[in-house]
Amino acid sequence: MSFTLSSTPRQDGYWMPGEFEPHAGTWMLWPQRPDNWRLGGKPAQRAFAAVARAIAQFEPVTMGVNLDQFANARQMLPPQVRVVEIANNDAWMRDCGPTFVINGKGGVRGVDWDFNAWGGLFNGLYFPWDYDQAVAQKVLEIERLDRYKAPLVLEGGSIHVDGQGTCLTTAECLLSPGRNPQLSQDEIEHYLIEYLNVEKVLWIPRGVFNDETSGHVDNLACFIRPGVVALTWTDDRTDPQHERSAEAYDFLRSTSDARGRKLEVHKIHQPDPVLIQPEEAEGVDAVAGTLPRQAGDRMAASYINFYFCNQAAIVPTFGDPHDGQALEALQRLMPERRVIGLPAREILLGGGNIHCITQQQPKG
Numbered sequence: 001m002s003f004t005l006s007s008t009p010r011q012d013g014y015w016m017p018g019e020f021e022p023h024a025g026t027w028m029l030w031p032q033r034p035d036n037w038r039l040g041g042k043p044a045q046r047a048f049a050a051v052a053r054a055i056a057q058f059e060p061v062t063m064g065v066n067l068d069q070f071a072n073a074r075q076m077l078p079p080q081v082r083v084v085e086i087a088n089n090d091a092w093m094r095d096c097g098p099t100f101v102i103n104g105k106g107g108v109r110g111v112d113w114d115f116n117a118w119g120g121l122f123n124g125l126y127f128p129w130d131y132d133q134a135v136a137q138k139v140l141e142i143e144r145l146d147r148y149k150a151p152l153v154l155e156g157g158s159i160h161v162d163g164q165g166t167c168l169t170t171a172e173c174l175l176s177p178g179r180n181p182q183l184s185q186d187e188i189e190h191y192l193i194e195y196l197n198v199e200k201v202l203w204i205p206r207g208v209f210n211d212e213t214s215g216h217v218d219n220l221a222c223f224i225r226p227g228v229v230a231l232t233w234t235d236d237r238t239d240p241q242h243e244r245s246a247e248a249y250d251f252l253r254s255t256s257d258a259r260g261r262k263l264e265v266h267k268i269h270q271p272d273p274v275l276i277q278p279e280e281a282e283g284v285d286a287v288a289g290t291l292p293r294q295a296g297d298r299m300a301a302s303y304i305n306f307y308f309c310n311q312a313a314i315v316p317t318f319g320d321p322h323d324g325q326a327l328e329a330l331q332r333l334m335p336e337r338r339v340i341g342l343p344a345r346e347i348l349l350g351g352g353n354i355h356c357i358t359q360q361q362p363k364g
Helices: 038-056 067-076 130-143 185-196 240-254 278-282 323-333
Strands: 023-029 061-065 081-085 099-102 108-114 147-153 166-170 200-204 221-225 228-233 264-269 307-309 312-317 338-343 359-362
Touching: 023 038, 023 307, 038 061, 038 067, 038 081, 038 278, 038 307, 038 312, 038 338, 061 067, 061 130, 067 081, 099 185, 099 359, 108 130, 108 185, 130 147, 147 185, 166 185, 166 221, 185 200, 200 240, 228 240, 228 323, 240 264, 264 323, 307 359, 312 323, 323 338
Parallel strands: 023 061, 061 081, 108 147, 166 200, 228 264, 312 338
Antiparallel strands: 023 359, 099 108, 221 228, 307 312
């Protein structure tokens, strides 16, 4: 059975573990939305299937699909990937799925945040989002895990934790007026402390340039392990990203984590600017209320948007001269893991990347 609890994870001794800690499995959603994914989502489906196949070498993967795509997804995915019907508006499991919390005694529960498509009617990316809003509860029902309903609009891509009391986020995203305009920064931080059970929230000022999520932290910076952060970087001072990354670097180097450690920050050079090509834009349906995909638009490409799974890290690549350098740098930072690069341009064209389409379920 799955109960909805009136307490908070902090009150019950549950906390969100680091993504680099052991997983029971990975959750994903299947892309098909023709006003976001080009050519009816067919190229994106191949990319998602490759990500699922890579992760499934290391841990169980479950793919949630709409009914009309069940047969297609089942045929495209390897048999070891579980396919379940979960109605959804779009394929961003990181952002609409549950945040799982553990208690150190084998217990696992889930936090169900409010989801409003990255900004609701103010600056959201599509309408409606009612199916997405129900995804987290459905995942927890399938797993028979108890649920905390958090009174906060928040996407999973807007937070990273070290599992030892520290949360990374960006002020640009969590304080954006489309999320929780009625709440102050202190009130939002209170909810993060209660529902993630952290001691300290590090508010990086801004995320990646032109990131349509209002600057999710998972495109900018992540914990490699407690006390160690990887940060997207560019040496090109004329690139608008340089100022943002330098600002984040200075902030992270000047602060400490919940346990008083100074942070070790490693710069991972971004790919060269990735622009939408005319043929890519032409394959996307134009629908009122959905963010258009226009030729020449710069996408928020970052190697930091990678996913930890058991014994591995699945990293987006872009056919860019910096791909090899980024994979080598991440491999040096994670010698205990296999760092695997996967072509991810088709995922990026939809507005996110490998971390955005995955959600870890920690081992209890």
